[in-house]
Amino acid sequence: MKITRRDLIKVSAATAVLGAFGGASAAAEDPLPSWNEGASKKAILDFVHTTTDKSHPKFVPPVERIATFDQDGTIWVEHPLYTQIMFALDRVVALAPKHPEWKTTQPFQAVLSDDKEAISKFTMPDLEKVLFATHTGMTVDSFQAIATDWIAKAKDARWKRPYTDLIYQPMVEVMQYLRDNSYKTYIVTGGGQDFVRSYAERVYGVPRDQVIGSALDLHYTYNDKGQGILMRPPKLLLNNNLSGKPEDIYLFVGRHPKAAFGNTAGDQQMEEFTQAGGGATLMMLVLHDDADREYAYGPAQGLPDSKIGTFSQALYDEAKSRKWNVISMKSDWKRIFAFD
Amino acid sequence: MKITRRDLIKVSAATAVLGAFGGASAAAEDPLPSWNEGASKKAILDFVHTTTDKSHPKFVPPVERIATFDQDGTIWVEHPLYTQIMFALDRVVALAPKHPEWKTTQPFQAVLSDDKEAISKFTMPDLEKVLFATHTGMTVDSFQAIATDWIAKAKDARWKRPYTDLIYQPMVEVMQYLRDNSYKTYIVTGGGQDFVRSYAERVYGVPRDQVIGSALDLHYTYNDKGQGILMRPPKLLLNNNLSGKPEDIYLFVGRHPKAAFGNTAGDQQMEEFTQAGGGATLMMLVLHDDADREYAYGPAQGLPDSKIGTFSQALYDEAKSRKWNVISMKSDWKRIFAFD
Numbered sequence: 001m002k003i004t005r006r007d008l009i010k011v012s013a014a015t016a017v018l019g020a021f022g023g024a025s026a027a028a029e030d031p032l033p034s035w036n037e038g039a040s041k042k043a044i045l046d047f048v049h050t051t052t053d054k055s056h057p058k059f060v061p062p063v064e065r066i067a068t069f070d071q072d073g074t075i076w077v078e079h080p081l082y083t084q085i086m087f088a089l090d091r092v093v094a095l096a097p098k099h100p101e102w103k104t105t106q107p108f109q110a111v112l113s114d115d116k117e118a119i120s121k122f123t124m125p126d127l128e129k130v131l132f133a134t135h136t137g138m139t140v141d142s143f144q145a146i147a148t149d150w151i152a153k154a155k156d157a158r159w160k161r162p163y164t165d166l167i168y169q170p171m172v173e174v175m176q177y178l179r180d181n182s183y184k185t186y187i188v189t190g191g192g193q194d195f196v197r198s199y200a201e202r203v204y205g206v207p208r209d210q211v212i213g214s215a216l217d218l219h220y221t222y223n224d225k226g227q228g229i230l231m232r233p234p235k236l237l238l239n240n241n242l243s244g245k246p247e248d249i250y251l252f253v254g255r256h257p258k259a260a261f262g263n264t265a266g267d268q269q270m271e272e273f274t275q276a277g278g279g280a281t282l283m284m285l286v287l288h289d290d291a292d293r294e295y296a297y298g299p300a301q302g303l304p305d306s307k308i309g310t311f312s313q314a315l316y317d318e319a320k321s322r323k324w325n326v327i328s329m330k331s332d333w334k335r336i337f338a339f340d
Numbered sequence: 341m342k343i344t345r346r347d348l349i350k351v352s353a354a355t356a357v358l359g360a361f362g363g364a365s366a367a368a369e370d371p372l373p374s375w376n377e378g379a380s381k382k383a384i385l386d387f388v389h390t391t392t393d394k395s396h397p398k399f400v401p402p403v404e405r406i407a408t409f410d411q412d413g414t415i416w417v418e419h420p421l422y423t424q425i426m427f428a429l430d431r432v433v434a435l436a437p438k439h440p441e442w443k444t445t446q447p448f449q450a451v452l453s454d455d456k457e458a459i460s461k462f463t464m465p466d467l468e469k470v471l472f473a474t475h476t477g478m479t480v481d482s483f484q485a486i487a488t489d490w491i492a493k494a495k496d497a498r499w500k501r502p503y504t505d506l507i508y509q510p511m512v513e514v515m516q517y518l519r520d521n522s523y524k525t526y527i528v529t530g531g532g533q534d535f536v537r538s539y540a541e542r543v544y545g546v547p548r549d550q551v552i553g554s555a556l557d558l559h560y561t562y563n564d565k566g567q568g569i570l571m572r573p574p575k576l577l578l579n580n581n582l583s584g585k586p587e588d589i590y591l592f593v594g595r596h597p598k599a600a601f602g603n604t605a606g607d608q609q610m611e612e613f614t615q616a617g618g619g620a621t622l623m624m625l626v627l628h629d630d631a632d633r634e635y636a637y638g639p640a641q642g643l644p645d646s647k648i649g650t651f652s653q654a655l656y657d658e659a660k661s662r663k664w665n666v667i668s669m670k671s672d673w674k675r676i677f678a679f680d
Contacts, residue, residue: 063541063547063548066549140590184549193591193594194594197594201403207403208403208593208594208595209406209524209549209592209593209594209595211594215591218587218590218591219583219587220583220586220587220609220613227612227615227616228586228609228612228613228615228616229616230586230587230590230613237577237591243559243560246560246568246570247558247559247560247570250480250558250570251533251555251558251577252549252592253548253549254533254534254537254548254549254551255548255549269560269568272567272568273560273568273570275567275568276567276568276569
């Protein structure tokens with residue numbers, strides 16, 4: 001069963017009623033029930049208590065309560081391939097009748113013949129060709145409709161479930177807990193901003209204006225009725241990765257975050273910039289060390305190397321030296337998914 | 341006396357108490373007390389009633405309730421010069437000791453000798469030189485401190501008051517009324533995003549992440565302590581004017597606004613894009629036709645021409661043909677400023 005926002009509201013109401021009669025148990029009050037007791041859970045609870053306690057010297061006024069979350073590998077599954085790449089590959093197939101030349105042109109030929117070996121070896125320029133061919137040349141409204149339709153129907157091959165079921169329940173709880181304490185929760189993803197916007201509200205409770213991602217340089221023009229429309233051209237405005245993350249966070253938010261959650265070197269600068277804001281801050285990185293329940297990759301701590309979502313030993317050492325918290329999926333998380 | 345947000349809360353509480361005893365008068369309940377009765381006020385009230393009435397076919401779900409406001413000339417005074425230009429001119433004077441060459445270099449020489457005639461004839465390249473010299477080359481945090489300090493002290497020459505007193509009380513009421521009805525109110529300004537952010541929360545009740553403006557292409561680097569910092573380089577990322585407004589609104593918000601307020605051709609595309617979203621929409625333009633209480637300029641409707649905040653007759657005709665609402669400051673507004 002997936003816990004919906006409505007369920008959470010019901011739980012809150014029930015907790016409040018129990019509380020009024022002095023009958024609330026510690027378990028009912030735990031805002032992070034999918035987390036095992038330990039340093040990671042304690043760090044989150046301590047951070048929220050500190051920053052919301054008016055008598056604490058590190059109290060943070062509500063207007064400054066900003067928390068940022070990377071998406072792929074931090075709040076949902078990114079293996080074996082980023083979900084947005086799966087979307088792009090499916091779109092190549094759907095659009096193929098309009099592009100007969102793709103049958104004999106790479107990288108499209110590999111996609112159309114479902115050559116998994118070749119697809120797994122795609123270079124960045126290959127991926128860019130696939131992404132631009134499937135993500136541009138339409139209005140922003142058309143793209144929203146296409147992405148919304150796809151994400152409602154597509155399923156992950158391992159779990160046979162919609163990709164949006166593969167969000168990490170412990171992280172959903174952290175987002176909800178932060179929002180219950182007047183934090184604004186932003187998704188800050190290297191993925192496409194408008195792709196993530198097509199489901200972020202429904203799945204994470206994050207409204208579209210709190211999704212920061214890689215973004216195209218939109219072009220305003222007119223349709224044949226003289227109405228103003230925005231076209232998606234094959235030109236990137238924001239590459240929301242590495243240094244792009246703090247740059248774009250400031251562009252959108254105008255502040256240092258107080259808390260930041262990531263899982264790769266692409267999130268390092270976001271973590272640094274959060275810490276550099278001073279006062280009470282929380283920097284966390286998710287380590288995928290649970291091959292049974294999800295996937296195991298690093299190569300930090302001797303885990304297998306990975307092209308998708310690399311967590312290097314250098315990043316691990318950096319995290320330790322800067323006192324960032326590394327979340328072990330295996331030991332910190334009681335369950336991974338809501339359906340577990 | 342300036343009405344603060346705290347005062348508004350007090351008024352709300354008082355109204356609620358009166359209401360509970362059945363004693364609330366119609367006047368106490370008017371959300372737009374600084375507006376004269378007429379087509380403009382009626383358009384705003386009708387729009388809010390329609391979009392928040394669940395039984396109405398044009399009901400708008402809360403998550404889609406987005407309203408955008410141009411700043412200069414729409415929610416505060418822009419004559420005789422944009423406030424941000426006054427800031428830049430003051431900064432040239434403050435920084436002059438570090439730039440001895442400015443004494444003999446234009447456009448700085450004109451500023452340092454307070455040559456109002458020459459300043460009034462500055463070209464766009466002149467203004468760009470002044471803006472880049474005063475707004476770049478420091479961290480984002482330093483710039484916030486500089487702008488916050490200036491806006492707290494600087495005063496307008498005509499009213500002898502802080503610039504932040506020169507906000508239009510009727511528009512503050514519209515913003516508050518919209519927020520009371522679950523609208524998010526965004527400032528969408530051609531001015532510098534980070535300049536406006538330095539006072540928007542305090543003055544308009546608009547948090548930093550709801551200020552969209554012209555923005556620099558920030559550069560992430562490190563200070564000598566190894567902390568992540570963002571520098572402001574002399575390079576524009578977003579020119580938030582004309583077509584830039586709908587492009588940037590979509591970048592930040594991911595939706596068409598439902599309501600948009602402007603006052604010049606620089607706002608036309610924002611109004612068009614709002615209307616193109618369909619359903620219930622509200623497009624409004626402020627016409628400065630009150631020389632006694634503020635300024636009068638157009639040249640729409642035979643008003644004097646202006647280099648700052650031009651409202652052309654072509655824009656006026658466009659507004660009429662697309663059924664946008666033109667607000668007459670003279671006849672629609674009971675008072676202009678909170679201190680009137």
